[in-house]
Amino acid sequence: MVQVDAGTLLFAAIFTNNILLTNFLGLCPFLAISREIRSALGLGAAVVFVMTCTAVLNYLAYYYVLLPLNLDHFRYIVFIIIIAAFVQLVEMTVERFFPALYYILGIFLPLITVNCAILGASLFLIIREYTLVQSMAYGAGSGAGWMIAIVAVGALREKVQKSAKLPKGLEGPALTLIITGIMALAFTAFSGMIQIQ
Amino acid sequence: MPKPLSSSQIFLQGLWNDNPVLRQILGICSTLAVTNLLVNTLVMNAGLIFTVGMSSLTVSILRNYTPMKIRMMAQTLIIASYVIIVDIAIAAYLPDISEALGPYVGLIITNCIVMGRCEAFAMKNRPWASFLDGLAMSLGYGAVLLIIAVIREPLGFGTLLGYRVMPEGFTPWTIMIMAPGAFFTLGLFVWFLRAKFPQTAEEKKQGH
């Protein structure tokens, strides 16, 4: 049992244990979409929402259904189904009520389902034995952290590509990876900020 | 319908020409996390190769019976099942490594490569070809991870497979154990490869 309070956990999940910059999760769409800030923000918001809700749903499914029935080894299947179903729901809602956003996000919305970060957050909260409230904080924080990372790296990448003449081969993924590395390095500076117990 | 590729062509394509990580920068997501130790990387590779190979094989066998509308669900179910099997196997036979790998084995499910190959190749090709394709893609991917691990472990821990390889006085570069080290290593590696072996016209253009 971790005794960290939800607020600290939220802060920590965004900065010191950023799910993308520390746990390497959620890179796929990251490399593709981080070109435009607006779509990155829209996607980020969607991810925060999905992550928080699926963290809660998967927590409930694990502790109230799978464990009591001794079926915890099926958690991978159950979690991904819950995530897929939820994303489907979100997709339908967004298409109905926010068509502009739906148009901007395009294919990236259903692709949230296979975003490693979403499944990863659920798996981590089980391993770390978080409570329901902690899971919610962790989900929200991870989502927010992912969004911040994607927007920051995207902005940097745009700036660099516009203003600098890059050596051969650096453009594209290599540059994104190196910028991500520098950002990850910067974020480790936050680890001195958390006071626990 | 284009002439079906020979086995060796399929293999080569997966291994080099279309190497998922280097060319398409696919699926680095989860597996990069375990590259700070070579032994973990080897086990993760084995798990990935098994999953991609078997999933591609199964999806291909069932491809004519799978309704189009639900094929994503079916693929996910198949992939997830194989991943669970891998996870159980590692927990049973390599318990220490299982703890070290943590949730990353489960995250093979969301690894873009597995789903990508099932959808792009296995759904349209025969079982044996699909199996080879899956094998090649994951081997190519695994090779890249191995190279990264061979750089990260000695620099970060001073060891390789647990055996000390760096001289006694060497101060380990802790950064190599953590995330930034992985990003830099892969980034530099991709840069090097793209500069040395530009494959597509687009990349050649970027060189100037």
Place this chain on the structure above:
Amino acid sequence: MKKRLYSIVFMFVLTFVFAAVVSAVKVHNEERIQINQQVKLQRVILKVLGVPVDEKAPNRVVIQAFERRVKAIEVKQQTLYVGYGEGGKQITGYAFPVGGAGFWGPVYGMVSVDPEASRIMGIAFYRHSETPGLGARITETWFTKQFAGLPIFPVEGDKKIFFLKPAGPGKGPNELDAITGATGTSRAVEAFVNRDLDRFLREMWKQVKKG
């Protein structure tokens, strides 16, 4: 309509087949996995009690050693592991679990004390989610070795059995080196190990002394 029905049946059959295969694999390996967990714990207990067992020794060797040299007893609803000498008669020490909230997740460890409960004999951490290269270094020998020989006593008020201080000159008798760069983990370990040692002395030790 026919297509719909086919889809549903297909998914059903597929799910059933794969669920069955997965369950079969799980059942087949369940015992092995449980033994692995059990042996892992036994290894840690043997280690802190100073019973030499080769790291690479197979499971049955560990189980044999454990059965020969350790007895688990329940004291105040908690498990205490009593270590015996080669002859099986003389008590060589007591081991009990320590654990608590780490920085990123729960940390599980095992500590052992001498037969008079006056000093720590050894400590080991066998499960944690701390950052590799930083908090994860609690498993390293240099860190755990510091605890050996540390005197323990019930504490009052703000005092602690030991402190983890950043490495540097001028250390008091009960001050140990924390892990540089892992303040959160160091603080957490300091907190729960002190707490568990204190609880052992106050609650379990009294019971054991009575016999």
